[in-house]
Amino acid sequence: MTVRYEPLVTESLAKQVAEKIRGSITDGRLKADDQLPTEEELAQQFQVSRPTIREALKRLAAQSLIRSRRGPSGGTFVNRPSQEEVRSNLTTATALLVSLGEFSIPEILEARQDLELVCIRHAAQRREEPELAVMREEIEIQERSTVSDTDFCASDVRFHRAIADASHNPVLQFAMFTVIEALQPIENMVVFHVRQRDMIVKQHKKILAALSERKAGAAAQAVTEQMEYLRARFDEAHELRRARISA
Amino acid sequence: MTVRYEPLVTESLAKQVAEKIRGSITDGRLKADDQLPTEEELAQQFQVSRPTIREALKRLAAQSLIRSRRGPSGGTFVNRPSQEEVRSNLTTATALLVSLGEFSIPEILEARQDLELVCIRHAAQRREEPELAVMREEIEIQERSTVSDTDFCASDVRFHRAIADASHNPVLQFAMFTVIEALQPIENMVVFHVRQRDMIVKQHKKILAALSERKAGAAAQAVTEQMEYLRARFDEAHELRRARISA
């Protein structure tokens, strides 16, 4: 008699259950807003206890693949993950990688320059009034001398996100946002240490002007200028740190 | 007497606990490989039950922020998330967004062309033997007529990942991998429906040759060619589908 061996399973039950359910979502058997069976029923189907089912569901909830509501019409439903949610998950993960030193500063700067150049070329073609309005607004904030360093940096992030938005390609936005967020702590360092806001604002104005007139070349030029400026400031900071260490 | 109101909390306990712990990881109070208190101790500290703590930990485990091991020397530890893990999480999330139609096919194709052009310019400068070897190997696989459609697509993905690798910028790799993975199901469609492998292999050879000789212009040209070819095939497929529907 032939025996079909099941694969040896060492994964935890909760993880297996989570994978099974995740599978039925990703392969389309469960669509957005579909309702899952109740925890009780799932427990029976998988032949595990309810807390185990709950651990599995929490894994999925952590990736905002599902949402739960209490009550008779409640239950667990497949989530339609918004780009926002996915992006925020991605951002925390990326920030962690950065903080662990997986990416070096020059690498981040290079990637950011490359990606922003791609975005700005499309932006020069496709930018609409709303994005220009955001940029104008942020420049105004950045010009106020009363604005704190933290707020200045936050405004800077919003300005560059507006550039990504103006590309009107959500995939590029997605990639760009990640790099912008990843760069933020580093950018904070610069602003805090170097305190050269005027230059940055001047460059932002140049970018805005070029986009307003749909001049792709000038916009690319302005972006390149700013990135080279940032790079120089970072090199300075690096020199300073080395000097301090060796002293 | 003045009263300080705590913010009204409607989030579930498990979620709050997870956020607290996540916070102490992302702000650096807990570093990689640090050990968390036992579930029992956490339950006491947060004044909740152990299953609630476990649900919280599972949320974090789902994002591979922590790992657990049983036994006396076991416990829960802060994970040093590898790029692989973060990427695989990101990939499933992105695939879901694609399957939900958050990104259109032309948008994905455009982003992929732009990003791959960025990668290939760096690759022409920095490519090393290992990446060229991978490309050669994959081309060889793709030339075999016995290879299944699925395997052909998988090899294609590996080929393009090698291009991203050759850029030697992990941030770009990160962004590029996402888009490649996102495109894969669509690419499968093309190969399955159009069955034009020769052309793709020919283009891959052109890319490899240009990279071998470090000719950035030729490499960019070859990439553009392939992307325009794919775009044309997709338009055809789209035409076909529309024709079928209207018929």
Place this chain on the structure above:
DNA sequence: TTTAATTAATTTGCTTGACAAATATTATAT
């Protein structure tokens, strides 16, 4: 004395059973 096997201790993994809280439905009273 050294080495191997056994035992004990610790920590996560899982189960059972129960109650609390939220929320829609249904029944009741005005």
Place this chain on the structure above:
DNA sequence: ATATAATATTTGTCAAGCAAATTAATTAAA
């Protein structure tokens, strides 16, 4: 007919305990 109250359903939480894995300590044997 409408407002209110009771009820049923489902997730959220708790409690206590056993199982499994794994290391450290202990004991027995060579």
